[in-house]
Amino acid sequence: MPRSDTVPPQADPAAAQAIAWAVRLRSGEAGEAERAAFRAWRQADPRHEAAAARLEQSLGLFDSLPGEAAARSGLRRALLAPANRRRMLRDTLGLLLLGAGSGALVHRQMPVNDLFADLHTGTGERRRYTLADGSQLWLNARSAADLAFDASQRRLQLRSGELIVEVARDPARPFVVETAEGSVRALGTRFLVRQEAGSTLVAVLHSRVALEPQAAAGSVLAEGASARFDRRAVYPESQAPRGIAAWEDGFIEVHDRPLADVIAALRPYRSGVLRVAPEAAGLRVTGTFPLDDSERTLAALAEALPIAVRRRTDYWVWIEAR
Known part of the structure; x- marks a missing residue:
């Protein structure tokens, strides 16, 4: 284990x-x-x-x-x-x-x-694992993955959520992260994979990875780049890998991103329902916000943006434009 x-x-x-x-x-x-x-x-x-x-x-x-x-x-x-x-x-x-x-x-x-799942986290929980081959794995909140390591391969199935992996060198056994849309094969050491609805987000923190959609030709993603792929194609992503991976240190870090992205990153850190109205979802946000104090983050957003945070209970919160 x-x-x-x-x-x-x-x-x-x-x-x-x-x-x-x-x-x-x-x-x-x-x-x-x-x-x-x-x-x-x-x-x-x-x-x-x-x-x-x-x-x-x-x-x-x-x-x-x-x-x-x-x-x-x-x-x-x-x-x-x-x-x-x-x-x-x-x-x-x-x-x-x-x-x-x-x-x-x-x-x-x-x-x-x-x-x-073999590995999983709950709401508000981040966990670091040392795998059997010596690789280091970080799971974000509400994430789950299964392991399939044997004498010829190292495969990790990301069921949900998000992970960062720092791969131990083993030329005889490729390290592959599988998602619903395809796979990500390590060509170096450190990268991030996020399972989203209908797509996979990948950010390379060190060296390179090979992106392999299920029904399209593969491509190589270099250090400092990020991309999204579905079953049929790979799409460049403008977000910087370091910002995408900021959850490892307990933060949301965004630059000119829609409010909907910030709320999506916050949801795994709150129990209950957290919704944002369509008219507020597109508001642009730049800043760094704490994940482990979601109330503080919501208060900061309400102060900086023309939004109102409404509550039915602590477990039912929605955000609307003012």
Whole structure:
């Protein structure tokens, strides 16, 4: 297992894991092996037991789990529905726990699917790993990745979020980061990869990388450059790599970027909903803002821009033009 140094999240991840188990065990697909694994997880740590007990007390989710042949058909249909329906169920579980005063995390604290990744972080958490080959890996908040290292290759699948990797030299085993749109192959030591909706952002901090979209010819990206690619093409990106990678030190650093980009960078550091109205999203922002004090960042933006920060609760915040 890789070693890690962690910036602690703002809440206990055991609650999110308990939600993940609830969804999994009530899906109608769980067999005895998974139920045994849940029992082992629950007994492994007092925090796991406490999180599961809160779910039982508030929602009765574990104390009457359906048998293998008798799962509730309505819940099974919800879980087998499209992904957005499954996300709704998981979000609902989290919100119900919050309403019951359990202090549990909602789905946005740590996406439930990502709990089963080899490496993952929750809301407000940055983590550094030392991989088996000696490479150093940094995961931004709400990020997840899987490892596939063997005698001939070093492959890392970025499920979600963002990473920086400093690659240990090993000419016999290429180091490749795979995303939904293609892959990034190390030709040097240090680079950043971000999984976005429909595209991958890459920034080279040292040496070079090869960008390999799934359905297009590859290209080489040099130190000090950044680019975005989808399945069919590579597009130059104007952002400086050092600014893109500022989250490693706990900051958002932007120069003449839309407010929407700043808010997108801030979301993994806040529980709940953070939205920006279309008429405010395009406002241009230049500056450096702290990630670990999102309230301070929102206050600074409200002071510098013609925007208003509105709140329904601390977990439901939206930004609109003044």
